[in-house]
Amino acid sequence: MSLSADLCCATDQSGSEDYPDEGIGALCSDRRCCHGAHRLRDEHHTTEIYLQLHSPTFDVVGYLCSCLHAALSTTPVTDSDQATPQEQEVDAKVAAAGLTVTDYSSAHLFVKAACDTFPGLSNATDGGVDPSEWLDGNATRDTNGARVYQIGIPVLCPTFARDIDAALKGLATKSDGTYEVGQGPGKIAPGKWKAVRAANDCYWERTSATGDIIDNKFVTHATTMIVNVRRTDGSVTFQGCPKMQFVK
Template sequence: METTPGPLDAQEDHIGPQGHWGWIFLLAMFAVPTLVLVIGMYAANAPEPTTVAATPTSPRPTPAATTTSPSAPMVTVECDGHTARLPIGEKPDFSGIWNAESDYCDADRPAGVPLTDLEQKAFEKSGYDTSSSVQTLYAVCAQADPDGYYTSGAHRGSPEQAAEIRGALVLCPDHPFADELKATAEGGEEDAELEKGGRLFHSGTFLVGEEIQPGTYVVTGDIEDCYWERQDRNGGIIDNYFSASARRVEVTIQASDYAFSSDGCGEWRPA
């Protein structure tokens, strides 16, 4: 038996899409205010944002430029295993090397380094031909043997040695044997004057009055096989002498002699 749907059943059957939208509308009516309320409460209780002030940054200081100066050139002095390095451009200090008391030293100065004012003065005194030889003056200054040839004061240097000593004393005026060095130099300078004046001579034959001067002369030391003769204008012998061994030989050359000749005697100097 079929039943005819009543009004209520017909209503339920025809809710359709329009009925669902109604429910959605009702839900929205309640949900939206609730959501707004929750958001408002959260916003009210949220901490205020903190503002961090920017710290001004000062520029980093630029590091000062550092310049490394090259090391000063040195003169290397060696004496019997003792070594000293002396800066060029300063007054040389030989005090350390003097303790070695050496009679012979060697020095090496770098090539190409210009002479200082002090070295230039020493070079001019030395009589050297080339400026590079100034290193020898450092070696002379370093010598400090009490019995040394230059430093004992018992020898007369040659004219060349006298000039060398004078040049060295410009570099080291406070040398511990400065007085002895000066005496050696002075002897050489005196000999240079004697030789120039014809009053200092060695082996050979010399014209009297022109190449050598008349006077009394001596040679001293360990003399062996010494022979001398005074000659007239014709080469004849006026007087002569021979000694196989002697410590001192003397001769007087007359103004009337034409020439004087000697061999093996050594250095003749005024008596």
């Protein structure tokens, strides 16, 4: 492998908070909290590490370095390695569905990378990214990603099957952003959405399909904040708000 554990203490400053994938060294050198997923690969593209680094109080450097040391001490996975029966099941089901994934030699490796990521994610109540939100943002990065996750996660990490189900139905936890109303990754389902904690200096807005404002509100402070999304809404926007979760 071409990587070394010293990479986590590099001084490369090419990364930024908006584009953290551009420089992993910047993360360690100034101890910033970058928002996003960091992926490191060896020269054979066989080892992938996803690090969700969202909590401003999280020991980013320590976690990153420990993950690097652990990964670099592990023998890279190769196509010749024997897959487990469950992994073979995933590959067979994905192939039967006529699906493929990019950047991975097999579908089960694509799913396994996600399964390995979930335990290290934070709770939405603490401002972190939970598995449903991670899947909501990552399921569409590969053309067939959402469907492959839907097939593989219930087999390889069934504890998180509810999270891919939530992402596919538009029920995943939502951060700041604008979401079209509907079902599917990146969308928000109609219903009651509640902030996971008190809201301060938050703005939310419901608009029609043509962009007209249906309802909106600036919230200076609220111990409980609920937004009712209608089926006839076009989109919903949250700015400066706590994480929002579907209630019913």
